[in-house]
Amino acid sequence: MNNNTSRPLRIALTKGRLEKDTVALLEKIGYDCTAVHEKGRKLILPVGDSIEVVLAKAADVITYVENGVCDLGVVGKDTIIEMQGKFFELSDLGFGKCRFALAGKKGEDFYEGIHVRTIATKYPNVARTFFEKKNMDVDIVKIEGSVELAPLLGLSHAIVDIVETGTTLKENGLEVYEYICPISARLIANMVSLKLRKEEIEKLISAIEANI
Numbered sequence: 001m002n003n004n005t006s007r008p009l010r011i012a013l014t015k016g017r018l019e020k021d022t023v024a025l026l027e028k029i030g031y032d033c034t035a036v037h038e039k040g041r042k043l044i045l046p047v048g049d050s051i052e053v054v055l056a057k058a059a060d061v062i063t064y065v066e067n068g069v070c071d072l073g074v075v076g077k078d079t080i081i082e083m084q085g086k087f088f089e090l091s092d093l094g095f096g097k098c099r100f101a102l103a104g105k106k107g108e109d110f111y112e113g114i115h116v117r118t119i120a121t122k123y124p125n126v127a128r129t130f131f132e133k134k135n136m137d138v139d140i141v142k143i144e145g146s147v148e149l150a151p152l153l154g155l156s157h158a159i160v161d162i163v164e165t166g167t168t169l170k171e172n173g174l175e176v177y178e179y180i181c182p183i184s185a186r187l188i189a190n191m192v193s194l195k196l197r198k199e200e201i202e203k204l205i206s207a208i209e210a211n212i
């Protein structure tokens with residue numbers, strides 16, 4: 001077991017998109033985030049006396065929380081749906097709002113014809129489940145980023161990706177064919193930490209929930 005109650009409560013934050021809003025939320029509930037603002041290349045940072053923040057990639061936030069080396073995590077529902085895993089999803093934090101969508105070249109009829117479509121995505125499980133529900137046989141190609149390139153380069157017929165403002169699609173001559181589901185940032189917790197550090201975690205959750 002990796003849970004260690006003698007260290008500060010440890011929260012894994014998703015670097016990038018969700019980082020700013022998460023830090024703003026921690027500040028709103030009274031935590032001093034100076035160390036995070038002045039982080040440089042540091043990855044573990046104290047937030048007040050009782051909490052430390054770990055900056056990680058979305059999928060790794062889940063891995064660290066599942067394994068109990070972090071007690072809590074802030075991660076997008078997109079990564080949660082894609083990765084699943086053994087942890088508790090505690091709250092919808094209300095930021096990082098976007099949607100999963102099926103998208104492709106503007107003006108094309110994706111559903112026309114009976115050929116097997118190729119779908120490029122960073123989220124193969126989400127794409128597989130989406131097409132299974134439609135009873136559609138598709139080939140899925142895993143792409144690591146800038147997924148919009150795949151249909152433009154002719155690698156895929158469409159993409160399954162997150163759409164926030166829609167700007168990336170628009171500026172690349174693509175459009176949404178179908179929205180799949182809404183996404184937002186979630187607070188997750190390690191199952192053992194929830195028992196061992198119940199009071200600390202509950203206190204933090206009430207403060208967070210009063211401010212979202």
Ligand code: PRP
Pocket residue numbers: 144145146147148161162163164165166167168169
């Ligand atoms: C995400 C997503 C789209 C873009 C959508 O990529 O994969 O490319 O954001 O946002 P928009 O609708 O506001 O334009 P991200 O910026 O996370 O980078 P990536 O492509 O390298 O994964």
